[in-house]
Amino acid sequence: MKIPHFSLSELVYLVALDTYRHFGKAAEACHVTQPALSTQIKKLEDILGVRIFNRGTQPLEPTPIGKQIIEQARKALKEIYRIEELIVEEKRQHRGYLNVGIIPTLGPYLLPRILIPLKERYPELRLNIRELFTEQIIWHLKRDLLDVGILVTPLNDEELTSEPLFYEPILAYVHPEHPLAEQATVSLQDLKRSEMWLLTEGHCFRNQVINLCREDNSFIKGVYYESGSLEGVQKMVENYGGLTLLPALMAEGIAQEKQRYLKPITPETPLREVSLLFHPPVVKETKIAILKEYIQKNVPQSFLSPDIGAIVHWQ
Amino acid sequence: MKIPHFSLSELVYLVALDTYRHFGKAAEACHVTQPALSTQIKKLEDILGVRIFNRGTQPLEPTPIGKQIIEQARKALKEIYRIEELIVEEKRQHRGYLNVGIIPTLGPYLLPRILIPLKERYPELRLNIRELFTEQIIWHLKRDLLDVGILVTPLNDEELTSEPLFYEPILAYVHPEHPLAEQATVSLQDLKRSEMWLLTEGHCFRNQVINLCREDNSFIKGVYYESGSLEGVQKMVENYGGLTLLPALMAEGIAQEKQRYLKPITPETPLREVSLLFHPPVVKETKIAILKEYIQKNVPQSFLSPDIGAIVHWQ
DNA sequence: TAAAAATACTCCATAGGTATTTTAT
DNA sequence: ATAAAATACCTATGGAGTATTTTTA
Numbered sequence: 040m041k042i043p044h045f046s047l048s049e050l051v052y053l054v055a056l057d058t059y060r061h062f063g064k065a066a067e068a069c070h071v072t073q074p075a076l077s078t079q080i081k082k083l084e085d086i087l088g089v090r091i092f093n094r095g096t097q098p099l100e101p102t103p104i105g106k107q108i109i110e111q112a113r114k115a116l117k118e119i120y121r122i123e124e125l126i127v128e129e130k131r132q133h134r135g136y137l138n139v140g141i142i143p144t145l146g147p148y149l150l151p152r153i154l155i156p157l158k159e160r161y162p163e164l165r166l167n168i169r170e171l172f173t174e175q176i177i178w179h180l181k182r183d184l185l186d187v188g189i190l191v192t193p194l195n196d197e198e199l200t201s202e203p204l205f206y207e208p209i210l211a212y213v214h215p216e217h218p219l220a221e222q223a224t225v226s227l228q229d230l231k232r233s234e235m236w237l238l239t240e241g242h243c244f245r246n247q248v249i250n251l252c253r254e255d256n257s258f259i260k261g262v263y264y265e266s267g268s269l270e271g272v273q274k275m276v277e278n279y280g281g282l283t284l285l286p287a288l289m290a291e292g293i294a295q296e297k298q299r300y301l302k303p304i305t306p307e308t309p310l311r312e313v314s315l316l317f318h319p320p321v322v323k324e325t326k327i328a329i330l331k332e333y334i335q336k337n338v339p340q341s342f343l344s345p346d347i348g349a350i351v352h353w354q
Numbered sequence: 355m356k357i358p359h360f361s362l363s364e365l366v367y368l369v370a371l372d373t374y375r376h377f378g379k380a381a382e383a384c385h386v387t388q389p390a391l392s393t394q395i396k397k398l399e400d401i402l403g404v405r406i407f408n409r410g411t412q413p414l415e416p417t418p419i420g421k422q423i424i425e426q427a428r429k430a431l432k433e434i435y436r437i438e439e440l441i442v443e444e445k446r447q448h449r450g451y452l453n454v455g456i457i458p459t460l461g462p463y464l465l466p467r468i469l470i471p472l473k474e475r476y477p478e479l480r481l482n483i484r485e486l487f488t489e490q491i492i493w494h495l496k497r498d499l500l501d502v503g504i505l506v507t508p509l510n511d512e513e514l515t516s517e518p519l520f521y522e523p524i525l526a527y528v529h530p531e532h533p534l535a536e537q538a539t540v541s542l543q544d545l546k547r548s549e550m551w552l553l554t555e556g557h558c559f560r561n562q563v564i565n566l567c568r569e570d571n572s573f574i575k576g577v578y579y580e581s582g583s584l585e586g587v588q589k590m591v592e593n594y595g596g597l598t599l600l601p602a603l604m605a606e607g608i609a610q611e612k613q614r615y616l617k618p619i620t621p622e623t624p625l626r627e628v629s630l631l632f633h634p635p636v637v638k639e640t641k642i643a644i645l646k647e648y649i650q651k652n653v654p655q656s657f658l659s660p661d662i663g664a665i666v667h668w669q
Numbered sequence: 670t671a672a673a674a675a676t677a678c679t680c681c682a683t684a685g686g687t688a689t690t691t692t693a694t
Numbered sequence: 695a696t697a698a699a700a701t702a703c704c705t706a707t708g709g710a711g712t713a714t715t716t717t718t719a
Contacts, residue, residue: 040370040383042363043434048709050434055355062674068355075710077674082709089441094674095718104444111437118430119358122365122423126402129419363684377699390685392699397684409699410693 047119049083050112052076053091057109058182060099113183120322128325134163137326140176141168141189144244144269145313148288149189152337157329164326172241180318187327188316189334191243191353201314204334205342209247209309209351210290211302212273213282225282225302227251236272236283239265244311246353248284251309286311288338308348362434364398365427367391368406372424373497375414428498435637443640449478452641455491456483456504459559459584460628463603464504467652472644479641487556495633502642503631504649506558506668516629519649520657524562524624524666525605526617527588528597540597540617542566551587551598554580559626561668563599566624601626603653623663 055065056076066076084091091105101109127135141150150168157164171179176188181198192201211225219225219233230252238245245265266272272283273293285293290301315331341347370380371391381391399406406420416424442450456465465483472479486494491503495514507516526540534540534548545567553560560580581587587598588608600608605616630646656662 040366040373040380040385041435042366042384043438045437046709047362048357050437051355051357058355063672065355069357070355071709072711073674074676074712078676079709081675087438087441089444097673097719104441107440107444108437111433111440115430115433115437118426118433119365120356122360122426122430123358123402125422125426126404126419129404129422361684378697386684387686388699389687389701393701394684396700412694412698 044086045083047116049079050116052079053083053109053112054116054183056080056092056099057101058184062099114320117183117320117322121320124322124324132163133161133326133329135323135326136165136167137323137330138167138184138186139169139189139330140171140179140185140187142173142176142191142243143170144238144242144286144289145189145191146170148286148292149313149334149338153330153333156337157333160333161329164329166330173243174241176316180316183318186317186321186323187330190314190316191247191311192314192316193312193350193352194316194354199316199318201316202331203345204313204315204331205338206310206345206347206350207313207342208287208348209251209284209304209311210287211282211304212276212285212290212293213300213302214276214280215300217280217282219282219302220300222302224305226305230282230284230304234281236275236281237265238269238272239267243353244269244286247309247311247351250353251284251351284309287342309351310345310348311353312345312350359401360398362431364394365431367394368398368424368427369431369498371395371407371414372416373499377414429635432498432635432637436635439637439639447478448476448641448644450638450641451480451482452638452645453482453499453501454484454504454645455486455494455500455502457488457491457506457558458485459553459557459601459604460504460506461485463601463607464628464649464653468645468648471652472648475648476644479644481645488558489556491631495631498633501632501636501638502645504628505631506562506626507629507631508627508665508667509631509669514631514633516631517646518627518629518660519646520628520653521625521660521662521665522628522657523602523663524566524599524619524626525602526597526619527591527600527605527608528615528617529591529595530615532595532597534597534617535615537617539620541620545597545599545619549596551590551596552580553584553587554582558668559584559601562624562626562666565668566599566666599624602657624666625660625663626668627660627665 052065052069055068056062059065059068062077063073066073069076080092087108089104090102091108093100093102127133146168154166157166169185173190173194176185176190177196177199179185180188189204192203194201211219211230213219213225219229235248235252237248266275269285269289273285275281276283285301293301315327317327321327335343367380367384370383371377374380374383377392378388381388384391395407402423404419405417406423408415408417442448461483469481472481484500488505491500491505492511492514494500495503504519507518509516526545528534528540534544550563550567552563581590584600584604588600590596591598600616608616630642632642636642650658
């Protein structure tokens with residue numbers, strides 16, 4: 040029954056310093072002054088008997104053992120925070136924040152479906168949503184700046200774990216005068232022969248489109264325009280011709296009269312696997328379970344099984 | 355970057371109070387006075403806003419939510435202790451204690467083989483060994499009073515995880531004038547027809563012998579004497595006749611001239627699966643890995659594979 | 670020469686001690 | 695009646711503040 044020679048606040052400061060790599064910023068994030076944080080870090084290093092950060096380098100960097108200590112401190116702190124969360128869960132109030140990161144090709148189409156019913160049932164649960172690219176979601180999760188990410192898997196990262204949410208079909212969207220506009224469906228072969236509007240780099244959906252349309256391992260054919268949003272590529276199709284691929288939830292929002300230019304893809308509907316991503320140990324277990332429940336309840340029920348098509352990877 | 359409103363010492367006191375269920379004893383284990391521990395527990399309950407222990411009952415008992423909090427506090431504290439252990443591991447000094455629990459039918463025969471080479475290679479590693487029954491090992495592990503247990507599996511306990519170490523053959527030991535003494539081996543059928551000296555209740559090996567010798571699910575035949583130690587049953591065989599079963603490591607220590615009365619069992623050598631048992635998260639990972647290495651190095655190498663016989667369950 | 674981090678010094682909140690009372694069996 | 699836990703009160707450690715110096719890019 041030994042009490043450690045360091046305190047929780049020291050661990051919090053340590054983790055903050057690793058996150059911000061700057062004494063002043065870390066101190067601000069902890070609501071203390073820079074000298075307070077500096078002395079506590081120094082004291083922690085003295086207690087543990089190891090140097091955790093290499094000083095006098097720009098930017099500040101942890102030592103090898105420091106990296107291990109920081110990682111372990113993050114894990115320990117989350118188990119500590121879980122104690123408080125247990126009590127909130129026990130009281131069934133579901134009060135508090137849930138920090139959610141979501142990719143831009145999903146957020147604006149998925150979240151409006153769930154926010155209102157969720158708010159009605161759990162008025163005390165505050166969702167703190169940030170639209171981020173996959174890479175940023177991973178970065179934020181590993182620093183515990185997010186509680187959960189919503190993005191497209193599979194992904195292989197040792198530190199993170201994921202739970203599938205649903206499987207979203209990918210559709211083709213063609214210009215009215217495009218030769219394919221007459222067909223009820225378009226084939227993968229058609230896609231591989233076509234010019235395709237693409238999203239800019241960073242969007243995982245861009246990579247899925249490329250993976251779908253490239254012939255084996257050869258170069259990408261006839262793909263040479265890029266927009267930063269799905270609405271962007273949609274408008275490019277409408278105004279300049281050609282075609283693009285769109286995920287089903289976004290495509291549902293396209294005006295009624297244009298829906299006929301959305302074509303299912305044959306022979307197998309390409310799917311993107313949308314998942315929740317965490318950085319264990321998970322603190323806000325129940326809040327995340329609620330989020331999952333509401334997403335799965337408010338998405339077309341056919342999306343819940345991957346049997347409706349073939350999952351497209353993107354890495 | 356929020357600092358919890360409670361401190362590590364409060365969690366240590368909480369866990370100690372759960373372990374001892376007595377303010378005075380818990381305080382003593384924490385090297386503080388009873389009023390200090392009392393006030394800290396009360397403060398923790400105030401901070402968390404829940405009652406953790408039902409007072410005024412004998413013995414002291416945690417509330418339902420209290421049980422969850424205590425379990426989570428144990429987990430969190432172990433992740434905290436792991437920080438200090440990381441540094442000891444980094445320095446490759448392997449200084450410190452490892453609290454080991456081992457069953458009585460293994461301890462005196464297995465440990466002498468490893469203690470000397472282990473001490474030579476890692477003089478700073480202090481093994482703190484306690485001989486305990488399986489049930490006691492589990493009890494102590496769950497309260498983190500032991501770092502690791504050495505016992506016979508399979509076992510099914512949700513909270514604990516195990517790693518097989520080796521598979522120890524079980525042999526028959528017969529009196530020189532027993533009818534089976536003439537045979538080179540004895541069959542399972544022979545055993546089922548024989549009177550058998552047994553260990554007292556609590557020894558898992560007793561249950562394995564019973565499981566081996568009982569016909570299907572019927573009652574146990576001809577088994578009606580009990581001793582508290584393997585040497586006890588050995589002496590009973592030698593002085594009063596009959597036979598018993600002995601685990602191989604213990605049997606190896608029997609005098610040379612009596613070794614001929616040790617008989618392999620046919621058709622399949624019965625084995626006991628000896629494993630390490632933990633209560634995750636594991637704090638002293640490397641120390642346990644060293645222990646495992648030295649056990650496996652100093653046991654007959656044929657024991658390392660289960661292919662030499664058939665594992666006998668005992669539950 | 671700024672910006673960043675470390676140091677010096679002061680204050681006060683609180684953990685823990687002793688002494689004592691209250692509460693349960 | 696006795697053991698156990700809670701309360702009262704006091705002390706001292708150390709965490710955090712302000713002011714300042716030192717260091718590095």
